[in-house]
Amino acid sequence: xxxxxxLSVHYGRIRAVRGVSLRVDDGEIVGLLGPNGAGKTSTLAAxxxxxxxxxxxxxxxxxxxxxxxxxxxxxxxxxxVPEGRRIFATLTVAENLSxxxxxxxxxxxxxxxxxxxxxxxxxxxxxxxxxxxxLSGGEQQQLAIARALLARPRLLLLDExxxxxxxxxxxxxxxxxxxxxxxxxxxxxxxxxxxxAVELADRCYVLRGGGIVAEAPRGQLHxxxxxxLYLGDREVL
Amino acid sequence: xxxxxxxxLDALTAGSFYALFALGIALIFGIMxxxxxxxxxxxxxxxxxxxxxYRWPWPAMIAATVAAVVLxxxxxERIAFRPVRGANPATLLITSFAVSFLLQNLAQMAFTxxxxxxxxxxxxxxxxxxxxxxxxxxxxxxxxxxAVLLVALALFLRRTRLGVQMRxxxxxxxxxxxxxVRGNRVVAAAFAIGGVLAAAGSVLLVSQTGGISITMGLxxxxxxxxxxxxxxxxxxxGAVAGGYLLGFGTTLLQYALPxxxxxxxxxxxxxxxxxxxSLRPGGLLRTAGAEVRV
Amino acid sequence: MRTVAVRAGLLCAVVVAAAALGQAxxxxxVRATGTALIMLVLVLGLNxxxxxxxxxxxxxxxxxxxxxxxxxxxxxxxxxxSFQLPDLPGGLAGLELSGPMAVLVSxxxxxxxAAVLAAPVVRLSxxxxxxxxxxxxxxxxxxxxxxxxxxxxxxxLILDADPPGIWTLVLWACxxxxxxxxxxxxxTGVRLTASREDEIAARAVGIRVWAERxxxxxxxxxxxxxxxxxxxxxxxxxxxxSFFLTLTFTAIAIxxxxxxxxxxxAVAGTLVVSVALELLRLVERGVYxxxxxxxxxxxxxxxxxxxxxxxxxxxxPLGITGGHEIDRLLRRRRPRPPRRRTPAPExxxxxxxxxx
Numbered sequence: 001x002x003x004x005x006x007l008s009v010h011y012g013r014i015r016a017v018r019g020v021s022l023r024v025d026d027g028e029i030v031g032l033l034g035p036n037g038a039g040k041t042s043t044l045a046a047x048x049x050x051x052x053x054x055x056x057x058x059x060x061x062x063x064x065x066x067x068x069x070x071x072x073x074x075x076x077x078x079x080x081v082p083e084g085r086r087i088f089a090t091l092t093v094a095e096n097l098s099x100x101x102x103x104x105x106x107x108x109x110x111x112x113x114x115x116x117x118x119x120x121x122x123x124x125x126x127x128x129x130x131x132x133x134x135l136s137g138g139e140q141q142q143l144a145i146a147r148a149l150l151a152r153p154r155l156l157l158l159d160e161x162x163x164x165x166x167x168x169x170x171x172x173x174x175x176x177x178x179x180x181x182x183x184x185x186x187x188x189x190x191x192x193x194x195x196x197a198v199e200l201a202d203r204c205y206v207l208r209g210g211g212i213v214a215e216a217p218r219g220q221l222h223x224x225x226x227x228x229l230y231l232g233d234r235e236v237l
Numbered sequence: 238x239x240x241x242x243x244x245x246l247d248a249l250t251a252g253s254f255y256a257l258f259a260l261g262i263a264l265i266f267g268i269m270x271x272x273x274x275x276x277x278x279x280x281x282x283x284x285x286x287x288x289x290x291y292r293w294p295w296p297a298m299i300a301a302t303v304a305a306v307v308l309x310x311x312x313x314e315r316i317a318f319r320p321v322r323g324a325n326p327a328t329l330l331i332t333s334f335a336v337s338f339l340l341q342n343l344a345q346m347a348f349t350x351x352x353x354x355x356x357x358x359x360x361x362x363x364x365x366x367x368x369x370x371x372x373x374x375x376x377x378x379x380x381x382x383x384a385v386l387l388v389a390l391a392l393f394l395r396r397t398r399l400g401v402q403m404r405x406x407x408x409x410x411x412x413x414x415x416x417x418v419r420g421n422r423v424v425a426a427a428f429a430i431g432g433v434l435a436a437a438g439s440v441l442l443v444s445q446t447g448g449i450s451i452t453m454g455l456x457x458x459x460x461x462x463x464x465x466x467x468x469x470x471x472x473x474x475g476a477v478a479g480g481y482l483l484g485f486g487t488t489l490l491q492y493a494l495p496x497x498x499x500x501x502x503x504x505x506x507x508x509x510x511x512x513x514x515s516l517r518p519g520g521l522l523r524t525a526g527a528e529v530r531v
Numbered sequence: 532m533r534t535v536a537v538r539a540g541l542l543c544a545v546v547v548a549a550a551a552l553g554q555a556x557x558x559x560x561v562r563a564t565g566t567a568l569i570m571l572v573l574v575l576g577l578n579x580x581x582x583x584x585x586x587x588x589x590x591x592x593x594x595x596x597x598x599x600x601x602x603x604x605x606x607x608x609x610x611x612x613s614f615q616l617p618d619l620p621g622g623l624a625g626l627e628l629s630g631p632m633a634v635l636v637s638x639x640x641x642x643x644x645a646a647v648l649a650a651p652v653v654r655l656s657x658x659x660x661x662x663x664x665x666x667x668x669x670x671x672x673x674x675x676x677x678x679x680x681x682x683x684x685x686x687x688l689i690l691d692a693d694p695p696g697i698w699t700l701v702l703w704a705c706x707x708x709x710x711x712x713x714x715x716x717x718x719t720g721v722r723l724t725a726s727r728e729d730e731i732a733a734r735a736v737g738i739r740v741w742a743e744r745x746x747x748x749x750x751x752x753x754x755x756x757x758x759x760x761x762x763x764x765x766x767x768x769x770x771x772x773s774f775f776l777t778l779t780f781t782a783i784a785i786x787x788x789x790x791x792x793x794x795x796x797a798v799a800g801t802l803v804v805s806v807a808l809e810l811l812r813l814v815e816r817g818v819y820x821x822x823x824x825x826x827x828x829x830x831x832x833x834x835x836x837x838x839x840x841x842x843x844x845x846x847x848p849l850g851i852t853g854g855h856e857i858d859r860l861l862r863r864r865r866p867r868p869p870r871r872r873t874p875a876p877e878x879x880x881x882x883x884x885x886x887x
Contacts (some may be wrong), residue, residue: 515651
């Protein structure tokens with residue numbers, strides 16, 4: 001579904017991503033792991049259209065989408081939940097959700113989808129008319145995911161969804177992601193919480209210093225191996 | 238007693254003008270972090286359109302003014318501001334300054350520096366007298382028009398999809414784009430609305446003063462931006478409140494300043510603004526925002 | 532120390548050369564050269580504060596006005612003084628200074644005014660600072676217009692003293708260059724530049740940003756006030772509008788076109804913009820282009836300047852000099868050592884190219 005080839009992202013003279021290639025197949029959950037500063041967020045942002053890559057190509061469903069803006073990517077079916085949730089605090093939960101559906105052509109189905117998300121995340125129903133800034137961190141994360149899902153994405157990009165959340169909520173988040181796979185949504189997931197990500201994902205890539213240093217299916221990334229990769233070992237790919 | 242009522246009416250009228258101008262500036266600032274000095278030139282151009290069309294039936298005159306000003310606002314956004322979107326605040330400020338300067342001098346080439354006069358909406362210069370209070374129809378129309386526009390804007394922002402998108406974009410432009418909001422459309426809409434507000438302001442202004450000159454945009458933009466800053470730049474309710482506060486402030490100064498000091502009204506006002514910016518950079522009405530502590 | 536000497540020397544050489552060319556032409560050109568030299572002093576003054584601190588002050592022309600008015604009062608002949616300013620308070624009425632002294636005293640008075648205002652201003656940053664300084668400009672303009680006993684209000688004043696010659700102006704301009712370059716390299720200047728690049732980091736290492744800014748603010752007001760004095764002496768007439776938005780805009784345009792942060796930018800910008808303005812004014816007055824008369828339109832020069840400024844802002848915001856000083860620009864020919872490869876840290880606050 002998604003193919004990234006030789007992606008490079010530069011911030012001025014800093015090369016955050018250097019020649020990254022990866023792919024995500026239909027219905028998979030793919031994890032993007034790595035230490036801080038490895039280039040995971042930049043890679044995701046480039047796919048989502050929030051950044052323009054300096055080099056490389058991004059192909060989605062056979063169409064080349066390199067450098068397409070975020071607005072366009074949403075309409076292609078790629079939605080991102082960025083790091084830190086970034087819900088609109090001064091807008092109500094209802095308005096936040098409706099914004100997720102901005103790009104939808106089938107307006108009639110939207111309210112049904114809103115209902116589905118409220119079923120999935122009951123706390124949102126309770127605060128439906130309140131300003132989103134009133135929600136706790138975990139609740140905001142649920143709102144952010146619900147908002148992204150309202151765009152009916154084919155590919156969902158998640159940047160550190162469990163960051164800063166209490167363990168119980170981390171469970172909720174990962175359960176939700178697993179259920180998304182069951183519903184047929186493909187997920188590309190950036191995570192610091194490597195152990196949970198490794199359990200959940202079908203495949204994982206490990207980034208370090210802007211490049212991919214390992215790729216492995218589920219069950220083959222043990223904690224020691226992961227630790228070594230984070231800290232400096234290089235694997236022959 | 239009558240002085241009090243007269244004072245309130247004068248203050249409300251002045252406040253309505255300032256609120257209109259302030260809102261136009263706050264709207265753009267909220268979305269783009271740009272203090273648009275050229276907003277004054279929108280008002281100036283509107284006034285010149287009134288000058289050119291004041292003999293037409295008034296609905297046509299108003300329609301022409303709104304159309305011309307909105308068109309100019311959209312052109313301004315597309316040509317001058319879109320290329321520098323996202324640049325640092327100083328660059329944005331200078332860009333708007335440059336556009337303002339450009340338009341003023343273009344107007345000078347077209348109309349020369351000689352002021353013009355136009356008797357727009359003469360019906361409004363009549364007054365109503367109730368007891369010892371005299372209200373001009375113009376004051377009434379100004380206050381009512383402003384109130385109507387404010388309500389309309391509030392409804393637009395709360396009840397329409399584009400309005401919600403605009404509020405989202407003002408809070409977090411990048412995230413709005415990640416939701417699929419078309420950034421260009423939202424910014425253009427904000428400029429268009431600013432244009433409508435400027436056009437309304439210019440029609441009312443010309444009706445009130447009868448005079449049109451190429452530098453007439455300066456005072457409105459200064460007062461408008463001051464009002465918006467008082468209310469906390471970027472906050473729309475703040476801009477409105479700031480406008481009325483400023484209206485009361487300037488009217489008070491006008492009533493209270495002894496004759497010899499009357500000319501210094503602007504000096505007092507802007508020294509006050511200076512003091513305000515120094516003490517409460519976030520605006521009078523905002524609670525002290527997150528100050529970066531090092 | 533060597534850098535100061537080299538840099539100031541190079542820039543002064545440029546100034547002297549340009550002035551030599553200019554003053555050899557017809558009277559209009561000579562006048563334009565004089566104007567450019569005064570603009571240069573003004574822009575250098577602005578550069579001292581804006582260029583080094585990164586804080587955009589729109590209010591500095593208030594200090595120029597102060598300097599100008601002080602000079603006029605100090606240089607008017609007795610007869611003219613009692614005619615134009617009959618109600619001048621005693622102390623000021625008796626004030627009499629030579630040309631050069633007037634420049635220095637005007638600068639000092641302007642600096643004193645700045646010192647009073649500095650305390651609140653320097654603690655502000657970014658937009659708020661710009662807006663606050665803009666308020667100063669408006670307030671000052673209102674005072675100039677209304678304090679008729681001292682300024683004669685909007686009627687303005689006419690100075691009947693002999694204007695300085697071109698080479699006197701060149702001397703003052705070179706002095707200003709030396710001050711600007713010198714300040715850049717003082718400890719205050721260097722710390723200030725650090726705060727410009729990253730205010731938070733600078734404060735974190737203990738730089739008292741506001742103190743550094745205050746020093747720059749006062750020094751720049753001195754230079755700007757001196758420019759005002761030269762303005763008054765050279766043009767021999769002024770009114771409150773002389774130190775308001777038009778001149779502010781021209782000065783800012785020069786700074787941006789030349790390159791905000793460098794003294795070289797100030798010099799280059801003044802040169803380029805002065806030449807451009809002169810050419811545009813020629814066109815403005817009606818010029819024969821191969822037999823076809825371009826109609827004259829007042830305001831064309833300003834339109835041209837505004838368009839140039841907009842162009843620069845969009846295409847090359849760092850200005851002609853791109854943020855480099857003249858000694859660096861000349862040295863660029865030498866080959867650079869190869870860059871080492873180090874792993875890239877994840878940059879959270881960088882500015883990658885954004886998709887539209």
